[in-house]
Amino acid sequence: MSEENAAQGPLPVVDFLKLPEGGDPYLEGHKCKSCDAIFLGERNICSKCGTRGEIGPVKLGNTGTLYVYSIVHRSFPGIEVPYISAIVDLDGGGTVKGNLIGVDPDPEKIEFGMPVEVVYKDALGRKDKDGNSYTSYFFQPRS
Amino acid sequence: MTDAYVVGIDMIKFGRFPERSVPDLGAEAALLALDDCGLKIQDMQALYCGNLGQANAMVGQRVLQEIGQTGIPVVNCANACATGATAFREAWMSIKAGVYDVVLAVGVEQMGRGLLGGGGGGKGIPKEGLLGSGTMPAVFAEAGQEHARKYGTTFEQFAKVSVKNHHHSTLNPKAMYQIETPLETVMNAEMIAYPNTKLMCSVNVDGSAAAVLCSEKKARELGLMGRAVKVAASVLTSDPWQERDLVMPDVNTCTRKAAATAYEMAGIGPEDVNLVELHDCFATAEILHYENLGLCKDGEAGRMIDEGESALGGRVPVNVSGGLLSKGHPLGATGIANIYEVSTHLRGEAGKRQVEGATVGLTHVIGLGSACALHVLEKVS
């Protein structure tokens, strides 16, 4: 069953996480050439300005700042808590949501605007029904 | 264009009724609203029905199957937590357009318990707790934290919203809960998603509310102007594009847009509003909407809750019904239940929680995704 169907290496957790062979992982945005709006995931029409067919891929930055967060203490069954749900503005544009790691889940320890970097790791051991493992992205404080 | 009036309106006491059906709950509110103005289902020219959980199952027609299948047009609406207000607005538009002169709007919902949102789906592996959180308490915690980031709003200030609304609900026999929750109790309750504790999250309940709307001519003809409430503005917006849209739903811009339009339509300013029922799905949200609705200047919402300006007896009482936090939040019914609350005050019939001398009230709901509906209601002088 599962292990045989599993792909060679880990898969990206979302389409906009790129795992180039022999290169470093990165997050990919799609930018409107007309108004510079940045989207996550591929699309053809810009929902900011309505321009069609003028959207192309851009490599997003690996550093950014924490915009806001919540410390989640209750989630769905089987989801380990607590964790920090963070919204991060990436340097160079684009805003991404993910887990903030490497800092205590305590409001005293977390500051709005704190510098963070994007790191790429195994997706907390989660596997799909075919046994595939996944690479995810996380944020951690940057000194 | 004619003005539109609410002539009959009511809601059931919110609660948990697992043994009942959605049409049954909707029918009860419909009959209450009809009885409130002494009209019959045969007098209604159309039905606008709001329900989310069974949005594909002809709830409006099934309500009529309970109380009278008169063959009138039925429109079933779904618009997230703005569902009930959207059904009401459709009813209002039909009167304004002169297509009908007396119509019925019903909002109804039957809910499960527990967390909403973030359930995953999609391919691959579950993303909840891996790519942050999509649960509603966390989403609205993050929206509140944006206010904290800008203005230094504290956990305690957010918690005070819950203290206030739970206190208000002790005066409302139709609220799900009538329990005082002191500040320490709210702040020490189980933390769900910081800064929202369990007592700072709205209650998932079953409920229904309904309204009969009339043109001015018809209301006079029927002798119903005495307790009529004028719908001075009805506004619906969706969320315009925002930079952080993809990861952070914006409940502010659509509310601000709607408020500007509503005040202009009604020919009033926020200073003229005597009471507000707004979308306190989480305590953090209420703080944002003080500013979004112009009840105070930007950055002053924390001071407003500290100084009791939004409490019963204050400058502009907010969620005197107990709000979604304590009255309960049956999604499709909430919008019309808010209109019931404000109408009851304008009629001077709100008993112990009456906002004295109220002549203008505002109702507000947000459906995430997003839809914002505002109604300005005025006492008929």
Ligand SMILES: [Zn+2]
């Ligand atoms: Zn564009």
